[in-house]
Amino acid sequence: xxxxxxTASLIDDIDKKHxxxxxxxRTLIGYLRSIDQFANxxxxxxxxxxxxxxxxxxxxxGIFIVRGENVVLLGEIDVDKPCDTVxxxxxxEEILEEQRLQQQSKQETEKVKMLALKDRGLSIPKADNLDxx
Amino acid sequence: xxxxxxxxxxxxxxxxxxxxxxxxxxxxxxNDDTFGAGAIDDDWQEEHKRLAGLDDxxxxxxxxxxxxxxxxESDLGGAFDSSSSHHHSSAGQLPxxxxxxxxxxxxxxxxxxVEDRAGEGGLAxxxxxxxxxxxxxxxxxxxxxxxxxxxxxxxxxLSILQGLENPxxxxxxxxxxxxxxxxxxxxxxxxxxxxxxxxxxxPGPPSSSMLSYQQQQHLLRRGTGxxxxxxxxxxxxxxxxxxxxxxxxxxxxxxxDSPLMSIIKEVGLPKRPPQGRxxxxxxxxxxxxxxxxxxxxxxxxxxRAVPIGTPPKQPMSxxxxxxxxxxxxxxxxxxxxxxYPPPFPERLSPNTLLNLANSPLCRGPFPPGVGSVLSQIQxxxxxxxxxxxxxxxxxxxxxxPGGGFRPFYGGPPPPLGHRMGPPPPHCxxxxxxxxxxxxxxxxxxxxxxxxxxxxxxxxxxxxxxxDRRSRDPYSNLMSQKEKEWVTKIQMMQLQSTDPxxxxxxxxxxxxxxxxxxxxxxxxxxxxxxxxxxxxxxxxVEHTYRPVQFAGSLGKLTVSSVNNxxxxxxxxxxxxxxxxxxxxxxxxxxxxxxxxxxxxxxSLLLEVQDxxxxxxxxxxxxxxxxxxxxxxxxxxxxNALREKEWDDRVSDEQCVMIMxxxxxxxxxxxxxxxxxxxxxxxxxxxxxxxxxxxxxxxxQDQVLCWLVEPVAAVIQSLSSPALTDLxxxxxxxxxxxxxxxxxxxxxxxxxxxxxxxxRMQSSDSNCQLMxxxxxxxxxxxxxxxxxxxxxxxxxxxxxxxxxxxxxxSRYVDxxxxxLLQDKLQISSLSR
Numbered sequence: 001x002x003x004x005x006x007t008a009s010l011i012d013d014i015d016k017k018h019x020x021x022x023x024x025x026r027t028l029i030g031y032l033r034s035i036d037q038f039a040n041x042x043x044x045x046x047x048x049x050x051x052x053x054x055x056x057x058x059x060x061x062g063i064f065i066v067r068g069e070n071v072v073l074l075g076e077i078d079v080d081k082p083c084d085t086v087x088x089x090x091x092x093e094e095i096l097e098e099q100r101l102q103q104q105s106k107q108e109t110e111k112v113k114m115l116a117l118k119d120r121g122l123s124i125p126k127a128d129n130l131d132x133x
Numbered sequence: 134x135x136x137x138x139x140x141x142x143x144x145x146x147x148x149x150x151x152x153x154x155x156x157x158x159x160x161x162x163x164n165d166d167t168f169g170a171g172a173i174d175d176d177w178q179e180e181h182k183r184l185a186g187l188d189d190x191x192x193x194x195x196x197x198x199x200x201x202x203x204x205x206e207s208d209l210g211g212a213f214d215s216s217s218s219h220h221h222s223s224a225g226q227l228p229x230x231x232x233x234x235x236x237x238x239x240x241x242x243x244x245x246x247v248e249d250r251a252g253e254g255g256l257a258x259x260x261x262x263x264x265x266x267x268x269x270x271x272x273x274x275x276x277x278x279x280x281x282x283x284x285x286x287x288x289x290x291l292s293i294l295q296g297l298e299n300p301x302x303x304x305x306x307x308x309x310x311x312x313x314x315x316x317x318x319x320x321x322x323x324x325x326x327x328x329x330x331x332x333x334x335x336p337g338p339p340s341s342s343m344l345s346y347q348q349q350q351h352l353l354r355r356g357t358g359x360x361x362x363x364x365x366x367x368x369x370x371x372x373x374x375x376x377x378x379x380x381x382x383x384x385x386x387x388x389x390d391s392p393l394m395s396i397i398k399e400v401g402l403p404k405r406p407p408q409g410r411x412x413x414x415x416x417x418x419x420x421x422x423x424x425x426x427x428x429x430x431x432x433x434x435x436x437r438a439v440p441i442g443t444p445p446k447q448p449m450s451x452x453x454x455x456x457x458x459x460x461x462x463x464x465x466x467x468x469x470x471x472x473y474p475p476p477f478p479e480r481l482s483p484n485t486l487l488n489l490a491n492s493p494l495c496r497g498p499f500p501p502g503v504g505s506v507l508s509q510i511q512x513x514x515x516x517x518x519x520x521x522x523x524x525x526x527x528x529x530x531x532x533x534p535g536g537g538f539r540p541f542y543g544g545p546p547p548p549l550g551h552r553m554g555p556p557p558p559h560c561x562x563x564x565x566x567x568x569x570x571x572x573x574x575x576x577x578x579x580x581x582x583x584x585x586x587x588x589x590x591x592x593x594x595x596x597x598x599x600d601r602r603s604r605d606p607y608s609n610l611m612s613q614k615e616k617e618w619v620t621k622i623q624m625m626q627l628q629s630t631d632p633x634x635x636x637x638x639x640x641x642x643x644x645x646x647x648x649x650x651x652x653x654x655x656x657x658x659x660x661x662x663x664x665x666x667x668x669x670x671x672x673v674e675h676t677y678r679p680v681q682f683a684g685s686l687g688k689l690t691v692s693s694v695n696n697x698x699x700x701x702x703x704x705x706x707x708x709x710x711x712x713x714x715x716x717x718x719x720x721x722x723x724x725x726x727x728x729x730x731x732x733x734x735s736l737l738l739e740v741q742d743x744x745x746x747x748x749x750x751x752x753x754x755x756x757x758x759x760x761x762x763x764x765x766x767x768x769x770x771n772a773l774r775e776k777e778w779d780d781r782v783s784d785e786q787c788v789m790i791m792x793x794x795x796x797x798x799x800x801x802x803x804x805x806x807x808x809x810x811x812x813x814x815x816x817x818x819x820x821x822x823x824x825x826x827x828x829x830x831x832q833d834q835v836l837c838w839l840v841e842p843v844a845a846v847i848q849s850l851s852s853p854a855l856t857d858l859x860x861x862x863x864x865x866x867x868x869x870x871x872x873x874x875x876x877x878x879x880x881x882x883x884x885x886x887x888x889x890x891r892m893q894s895s896d897s898n899c900q901l902m903x904x905x906x907x908x909x910x911x912x913x914x915x916x917x918x919x920x921x922x923x924x925x926x927x928x929x930x931x932x933x934x935x936x937x938x939x940x941s942r943y944v945d946x947x948x949x950x951l952l953q954d955k956l957q958i959s960s961l962s963r
Contacts, residue, residue, distance in 0.1 A: 015605060034615070
């Protein structure tokens, strides 16, 4: 805003806490330290937050450099605002376990579906799995 | 004496003499005033006495003599020998060496009160004071000096100043004799530089104060040539470091500073530009190369070794200073697009933009004291310190070179500071006044909105955010420079050759807003009617011409994004219409044939499958199937017909079908299913057109597929039909020959003959012999067989065994044997 009036720029977001959602579905929270013209981001004190149902867990990751093309959305976190959320924070092990279970159930349903389709002689080509969002 | 010279010190006096005479006329009158009738004689005499007296005391007087405008000796220390020097030199122009300037300046120029005193007495006194301060040696002497009347006062002051040329060097007695020598040229042009290798004095640029206007102008025009030192011994030689013309103005500017100001006023020199500017200009103009020695700020990029996209490493303060503070940089304006077409492809590097951005911006937020010396970074830091929490004011640059914002507006530039954001006359006191963003490219409305928004936000969010950020130890990892650099790139991306294409909605929205405003208010306010033109980059047509070196083999291997290497020479070949039509026709026909073949094939397949299906099908369906079968067969037959109403098998159609490999196969499979008359007709057609078919078959060689079905057909033929067939086969002249060349033809022939023979042998009352046709035909066949060259005779697929008996009927023994040999027919069948 200051630098390029009339347009949007990440310059003003520097040194603020952000939440970024990546194309592979990961959610990172950290302080945005540096950017460049491709919107590559440098995050400091990054935490990866995994959400499963109503629970979430934070995994500290340190410094992250995100390539700009992999960003789905990015938003500033207001640290002052009180955080009233129904989500419940759990430990890392627990959340990872939950995630694993979730993945497993997903795969199973997928498998069943494929089988049913195959019986009918249909086949749905496997979509590009890289972008889950 | 101030003829322009080269700066080498070895030029002799003789050269000077020649050139100076012409100038005499121009400056003469002033000289006259100073030294001629206008001058008062008494003065110099008195002066001389005084100074002579002083000379005895301090030994400086003699030194003055030489200094009398003649570029006297370096020995001249006597500041008070002005009269003598005057007299001797008869030159109106007395050089003031640069050292004098320094000495004056070093002595701590007296405050303007010196200048205030315009009185002659005051002048001399002030000068004297200066001198005293400068050189304690002559402190005692200074008091003795008395001011002289005006014309000579200038002389006296000059001489005083001259005396200061060499404050450290005491005058020598030899100076006076030298002066005397000088006087021997009384009629020398007064502007002539004094001859004499002894003159070690570097004249320096003439004291501007002493010169009349014209003289000064001449001097300026001639540059600092005459200042060149002739005597290499002079200690003033190198002090000046005479450079190009531009040096002179600076120096002269400085010259007139302080103590001489009053003198200048008296003499009536043109006023110089105000002090402040000259200060700045002087400081930097010495360091900055003259206006056009380097590429201008506007238009061309600074030469960078690193490519455009690399982030900045070090502050480019020097370059920035040069570009920003060069006085001409900002004033060069429209028509920007024409005068300075960007030499490199249509875009400005972020570094250029950075420089350009700062040139207008640097003026704004800083108090005058900060001024010119700060670099980008320093200024930024200053700002930062001023306003905690806000990064430095927007450097968003104009996207066209230079400060050329005016061309962006069709109408008069809006009165709201077109370079900076609109001045905040109404802004709240706690607004950060120093931050100015470059919003020129935006619509005035837009800009106003933005400033308002900023003002509001500035109040609210400034403090707390700033606090926290200051406590964060990792903050500001991204330096100001880097932020700006990224912003530059982003701005570069906004460059547009066609804003209506690239930013349609923005343009339209603001246009609508404008119209709306016009409707609401009256158009008295001119700013609303200003048409916004977003920064555009001139559309430059780039034709890519691959770089080639004459005489080299091949092309360059190095290529980049901007100059790709030509890999393929794609040449457009256009064929004439006729050719194209013909080709198309050919293709169309072939396609049609293929299409027919396919259709027939599908029918055929169904027919062929009939048996199988019939067996498999349940009882009730069999009839239906039968019906279907019949209809299919009918269709097939019809397909062979050329026209709907024609019952006969079309020759053309058959031939057409058979021209295609698949068609031949089709026919061979089809024949068994055709009803006999039609099958016969087909075979007839084949034999009739055998040469043509044979020719077409050269590539495929699949005619032989037809042998079996044809054989079957033949066997079902009646004798007349057979005869006909044979006749057909023989056809026109020479057809038989070509038939014999072809394997299939030979085979067919044999088949026919063998069938005939079989008929004859088996059936006693066969009608084959009823007419002579058969016999004749056989005869001709035999004749042909005998005559044809053995090499050309192609071996058949198989040789029916009864041929021998056939031939034995018609030919005599001799021929029979010949035939036998040729055809290798033996009683044994093969």
